[in-house]
Amino acid sequence: MAVFTSVSLDDVQAWIAQFPLGDAVALKGIASGIENSNFFLTTERDGQRTDHVLTIFENLGFEQLPFYLQLMRHLASRGVLVPAPVATHAGELCVPLHGKPAAIVSKLEGSSQMAPGPVHCAAVGAMLAKMHLAGQDFPLHQPNLRGIAWWHEATPAVLPHLSELETRLLRSEIHYQEAFHGSDLHKRLPHGPVHADLFRNNVMFDGERLTGFFDFYFAGCDTWLFDVAVTVNDWCVDLDTGVLDEARVRAMLDAYHAVRPFTADEQAGWQCSLRAAALRFWLSRLYDLHRPREAEILTPHDPTHFERILRERVAHPAPRLFA
Ligand SMILES: Nc1ncnc2c1ncn2[C@@H]1O[C@H](COP(=O)(O)OP(=O)(O)O)[C@@H](O)[C@H]1O
Numbered sequence: 148m149a150v151f152t153s154v155s156l157d158d159v160q161a162w163i164a165q166f167p168l169g170d171a172v173a174l175k176g177i178a179s180g181i182e183n184s185n186f187f188l189t190t191e192r193d194g195q196r197t198d199h200v201l202t203i204f205e206n207l208g209f210e211q212l213p214f215y216l217q218l219m220r221h222l223a224s225r226g227v228l229v230p231a232p233v234a235t236h237a238g239e240l241c242v243p244l245h246g247k248p249a250a251i252v253s254k255l256e257g258s259s260q261m262a263p264g265p266v267h268c269a270a271v272g273a274m275l276a277k278m279h280l281a282g283q284d285f286p287l288h289q290p291n292l293r294g295i296a297w298w299h300e301a302t303p304a305v306l307p308h309l310s311e312l313e314t315r316l317l318r319s320e321i322h323y324q325e326a327f328h329g330s331d332l333h334k335r336l337p338h339g340p341v342h343a344d345l346f347r348n349n350v351m352f353d354g355e356r357l358t359g360f361f362d363f364y365f366a367g368c369d370t371w372l373f374d375v376a377v378t379v380n381d382w383c384v385d386l387d388t389g390v391l392d393e394a395r396v397r398a399m400l401d402a403y404h405a406v407r408p409f410t411a412d413e414q415a416g417w418q419c420s421l422r423a424a425a426l427r428f429w430l431s432r433l434y435d436l437h438r439p440r441e442a443e444i445l446t447p448h449d450p451t452h453f454e455r456i457l458r459e460r461v462a463h464p465a466p467r468l469f470a
């Protein structure tokens with residue numbers, strides 16, 4: 148990644164005065180992530196140092212940010228482990244920095260578990276179900292901005308770069324997903340605010356203790372099942388083959404089901420949702436690869452990983468959601 152916008156400690160000194168955080172004493176760019184510019188920010192007030200994360204939003208506008216930041220605040224207030232946004236003295240969660248929207252959120256303890264076992268998957272599944280339930284009374288609405296409407300926009304942009312085999316897969320999957328998204332079954336699936344990008348690198352663990360979900364900047368309203376599918380497709384796969392690991396899948400789905408039982412409709416839409424979740428990231432990775440943006444450091448994610456996962460989900464029946 149990526150620090151797309153350079154910021155110095157000097158820049159932050161004056162800016163931080165609008166937050167009830169005291170002085171900025173350290174600032175360090177974070178060299179991972181692909182959407183925003185992120186920094187670890189340490190502040191000091193009354194001799195006490197506190198760590199935060201400062202995010203400058205590169206692609207999201209002021210009008211979109213209340214959804215994400217208020218959602219994090221809503222979830223945090225209901226005991227879901229997510230970073231809490233810090234409000235300014237004026238009560239704003241998002242204010243300009245170098246002309247772009249910026250926010251400060253609490254820093255989660257721990258680090259990402261990039262080689263998860265069933266115990267980690269169970270913790271993620273249970274917290275995901277808790278998050279879906281806690282989001283039910285969230286009053287703001289925003290569609291999933293990387294949902295089917297975006298797939299229709301992105302497809303013509305990437306098609307000229309694809310081989311014949313890839314083109315055939317992309318066209319046929321879009322066609323299949325149009326039918327699924329237009330079906331009565333899809334309308335009956337429980338929905339609400341979803342994270343929509345709950346990959347291994349967006350969850351913190353301290354050993355086996357989950358300390359939080361973060362990076363809510365792809366969140367939107369979609370089916371809860373889509374969120375589960377995104378999560379399973381990342382946490383429960385063999386990274387070389389895209390094949391699902393039965394022990395991790397079972398641990399995640401059983402833990403989720405124990406908190407928020409899946410419905411029969413969700414069972415019926417499960418394989419379609421796993422395919423949708425694979426398509427979503429294949430397409431966005433193709434889009435990012437072929438239409439790169441400027442950044443100080445930028446390593447695009449490999450699209451072929453999700454092409455492989457999509458082919459796997461098309462070829463093999465999905466594991467049962469529940470017994
Ligand atoms: N609230 C947080 N607490 C701790 N670390 C964080 C937090 N938010 C972001 N980070 C760190 O910053 C990195 C990049 O953040 P991320 O949100 O994934 O970036 P992007 O939005 O650009 O994809 C993460 O991998 C993590 O190490």
Ligand SMILES: N[C@@H](CCOP(=O)(O)O)C(=O)O
Binds near residue numbers: 181
């Ligand atoms: N998880 C997505 C890309 C989004 O990047 P993130 O660092 O914000 O999670 C992918 O792997 O394609």
